[in-house]
Amino acid sequence: MTSAVTIPRHGGTGESTAVAARARQVVKAYGTGETRVVALDSVDVDIARGRFTAIMGPSGSGKSTLMHCLAGLDTVTSGEIFLDDTEITGLKDKKLTQLRRDRIGFIFQAFNLLPTLNALENITLPMDIAGRKPDADWLRRVVDTVGLSERLKHRPNQLSGGQQQRVAVARALAARPEIIFGDEPTGNLDSRAGAEVLGFLRQSVDELGQTIVMVTHDPVAASYADRVLYLADGRIVDEMERPTAEAVLDRMKDFDARGRTS
Ligand SMILES: Nc1ncnc2c1ncn2[C@@H]1O[C@H](COP(=O)(O)OP(=O)(O)O)[C@@H](O)[C@H]1O
Numbered sequence: 251m252t253s254a255v256t257i258p259r260h261g262g263t264g265e266s267t268a269v270a271a272r273a274r275q276v277v278k279a280y281g282t283g284e285t286r287v288v289a290l291d292s293v294d295v296d297i298a299r300g301r302f303t304a305i306m307g308p309s310g311s312g313k314s315t316l317m318h319c320l321a322g323l324d325t326v327t328s329g330e331i332f333l334d335d336t337e338i339t340g341l342k343d344k345k346l347t348q349l350r351r352d353r354i355g356f357i358f359q360a361f362n363l364l365p366t367l368n369a370l371e372n373i374t375l376p377m378d379i380a381g382r383k384p385d386a387d388w389l390r391r392v393v394d395t396v397g398l399s400e401r402l403k404h405r406p407n408q409l410s411g412g413q414q415q416r417v418a419v420a421r422a423l424a425a426r427p428e429i430i431f432g433d434e435p436t437g438n439l440d441s442r443a444g445a446e447v448l449g450f451l452r453q454s455v456d457e458l459g460q461t462i463v464m465v466t467h468d469p470v471a472a473s474y475a476d477r478v479l480y481l482a483d484g485r486i487v488d489e490m491e492r493p494t495a496e497a498v499l500d501r502m503k504d505f506d507a508r509g510r511t512s
């Protein structure tokens with residue numbers, strides 16, 4: 251078994267750095283003049299380390315923009331983003347690319363697996379490209395946790411959608427990033443496969459100490475998280491700890507009702 255495996259570098263509940271990422275007064279505007287859209291309107295947020303955070307809100311509320319800014323995939327108009335102690339706003343392109351590669355993991359709605367590589371090769375590809383050697387114990391633990399041990403030689407087209415997305419999750423985890431971002435990671439999956447992937451994300455937080463931020467519009471998906479942040483018109487308007495699907499759904503109905511009357 252894998253009992254001797256160490257806790258991830260950035261995992262756990264390290265007292266001194268309980269916040270994995272934070273946004274301070276972040277504004278993101280697209281376009282100018284008449285066509286100017288404020289996608290993020292002075293957002294302040296702390297993302298707790300070793301926890302699973304969901305970001306919810308109506309379509310167009312700024313969920314993807316917030317995730318992209320936190321992950322250094324998009325620049326901000328003003329304000330600051332920190333990954334641990336590193337201010338990523340203001341980093342030059344090359345440093346930012348390095349930071350994304352070395353410290354951040356991504357899971358997208360489309361699994362983005364290479365069809366000619368088997369599952370294991372897909373999982374280790376980013377590290378192969380970066381010239382880093384995967385930690386064998388860690389890799390085994392990730393693969394065990396995702397339940398892929400028997401499927402490592404399979405190519406993506408020999409795997410179900412849920413299994414392919416678990417490969418994508420394992421790929422994100424393999425490099426032991428400080429934080430993993432997912433934009434609707436179960437958006438392309440049926441509910442059974444979605445539950446499988448969400449269960450694994452939950453497990454990677456509980457057992458591997460991973461920090462995860464997931465954008466979703468699905469109350470059931472959000473209920474796997476420790477905390478839900480609600481966005482509306484580019485602002486964080488509410489949050490919920492230890493969400494249940496029912497409570498999230500109720501809160502969404504609340505927002506809809508308010509939206510209709512305002
Ligand atoms: N590249 C872009 N150019 C112009 N407007 C954009 C762009 N990306 C997003 N927006 C606008 O910013 C707002 C927030 O978008 P987004 O973050 O994608 O919302 P969500 O993910 O919650 O659906 C929307 O009004 C959207 O139309």
Ligand SMILES: [Mg+2]
Binds near residue numbers: 313
């Ligand atoms: Mg979006």
